[in-house]
Amino acid sequence: MLNGLTENERHVKDWLATQRDAMLLLLSELVNTDSGSYDKAGVDAAGEVLKRYFTAEGLALETIPQPRYGDQIRAMLDHQKSNDRRPIILMGHRDTVFPKGEPQRRPFRIENGRGYGPGVCDMKAGLVMNAFVLAALKRFGGHPGPVVALITSDEEIASPSSRPVIEAQARAARAVFNAEPSRLGRKITSGRKGGVFSRCEVTGKAAHSGANFKDGISAIEQLARKIPELHKITDLERGTTVNVGLIGGGQTVNTVAPSAWCEIDLRYVKPKDRDDAVTAIRKIAETCSVPGATSSFTIKGEFLPLEQTPEAKALFDLYHAAAADAGFSVSAEFTGGCADSGFTAAQGCPTLCSVGPVGGKAHTPDEFLEVDTMVPCAQALALSVMRLKEGVLPPG
């Protein structure tokens, strides 16, 4: 042992320290590969960028094809001698929220120590980190069992095709590290809210606002009656919030609106709060008070909450110590933002979220990555994986 690290650990840590430029090169290629959630070809092209890296590093690959969204990819590093065959999963998504053409408009660039470009921290930097950690372990070993990099394709739209894959993987896994960005001040995530994303559509009847006003049924009026009711479900103390984030409706100024719609974002903390809130939303969305108006309600997507279990706390302690050995101090905080980590935690798999390189302003053109955190974060993650031996986590 040198500086408290095993020889394997030191090799892995030192090699990762030499990979800064290689990481940024791969990151640049990945950011410049357009991969909005609904662009299957683009998301798959981003997958190819990573597959080429894994293949060059001699790692086995598995592709889980998807007809509509991007394929899921598993890069696998086996460990023949381990008794615990459950893999440690390094998870990340490669889709972004941005419209097609965004990398052409805003290609990857580095300025004053910050990297910019669509998806740079959310979460292409995290994927690059995972890839290099897997490559380091392939080169130098020291991992306590199989390690899998799971690369998903549709997290930004609530993982419609990835969720079953993630859940199946999580059920068979020892632990999951999710590479969402850590926040400024070296903060990772202790817990996340659950979210239910839904849409309400209202149908009325068109009529000329002047000549035939009385024949009309205003879908906009009906929608306006629902919105304050929906907001009343919000209970900040409980952590339950409802946001009617998007609305639209109507045809022209002088036509009674035949249709209107809204999209509703529900967040909650405790799993048991979900059903009550969804029932309340559904009732408001489906009930009409304007005579003749009708409406429908659809759940479009959902994330489960991430709760800090004793195993997750132990995983955090392990990571905290590894981070110290990589030269930085880390803390954890609760966030209302949702992520795939809720799905793995709900399967009973110890999960640590937001271990990716530090970034911020995700989903905006100002999204940035603290470039100098790439290597230390990769080192902390690699050390955590290497130390995840049997008995480290309390039995679930």
Next chain:
Amino acid sequence: MSLPSFDTKTMLDGLRRWVEIESPTDVPEAVNRMMDAVEAAYREAGARLERVPGRDGRGDHLIARSSSGNAEPGILVLSHLDTVHPIGFIERLPFRIEGDIAFGPGICDMKGGVYIAYEAFRRFLAGQKSPLPITHLIVSDEETGSTTSRELIEREGKRAKYVLVTEACRDGGRVVTARKGVGQFEMHIRGVASHSGSRPQDGRSAVRELAHQILELESMNDTKTGVSVTVGVVRGGTRPNVVPEEAYAEIDMRLPTLALAEELIPKVLSAKSHRDGVRVSVAGGLNRPPYEKTPTIAALFAHAQKLAAEIGIDLHDVSTGGGSDGNFTAPFVPTLDGLGVEGQGAHTDQERILISSLAPRATLLFRLMETLR
């Protein structure tokens, strides 16, 4: 009384030629082709012509005057030749005749009305005597609110003693003696954006405020006074997981009287936010003033009713919520509207007229021109 003869077959042929020149408001060169045809017809009839060049993406307006150099206030016949149907709509709604019905884009709203006014007016251009000078103003943009013609309509209206509007008549051949005023507004709301998951307490939802504003606007609807409010278009927000910073609405208000307009419009314009950190701003106002049935308008209608009876029409009048260019003149000149042809399905692919209404309606216009003094 010498009733002129209006030959239905000849008028239908002439009207067909006009219907087959498509003239959507937003295609000024097409509207101008239509104006060219009318200008040529009036030139041949001997009218003094004035063509007012179009602007702001709209076509030209046309004024045809009787040759008498008389400067005294006369009769203003008010028409428009733009249609709501886009170019090519004629493929879907070709001019065709089925019994007493003729179909075609704009045939009812309002090429039929323009055509019978031309037929009546040309008799006076050919020597028939009228007590008052006659002016026919044909505008290019009524269907989008007459924004480029309003000044011209008001100027000509103020010079006139009577205004006759050739919009199609209502069900049962009714003419129009009152129209509601039209107020139009845009409401912009600005709140504070925040992430709905991580920072919901920091946000101030513009959408939530808009919902309150809509409910207040809707509460101004009053079946007793006839005030109606329509929030026709809304939009707001950027993504479902962002507390919306902005929301927007387009509002249409119908106001039967100027008194109600003066009471209610300031209320709409001064809408207040219900929450700190959220701003509400409203722009707009009275787009077309109310057209109220004043005693002088009632007298003008009574005169028309008498003339109609002479030619076998039992004429009634009606008040409507739809605006027309008559709204611009009615506040200061006795205005009679709905003097065009009988028809149905305006703005639809079933737009049509009753062929048998062409001659009597042309005769009524002729008689108004001949007798108003």
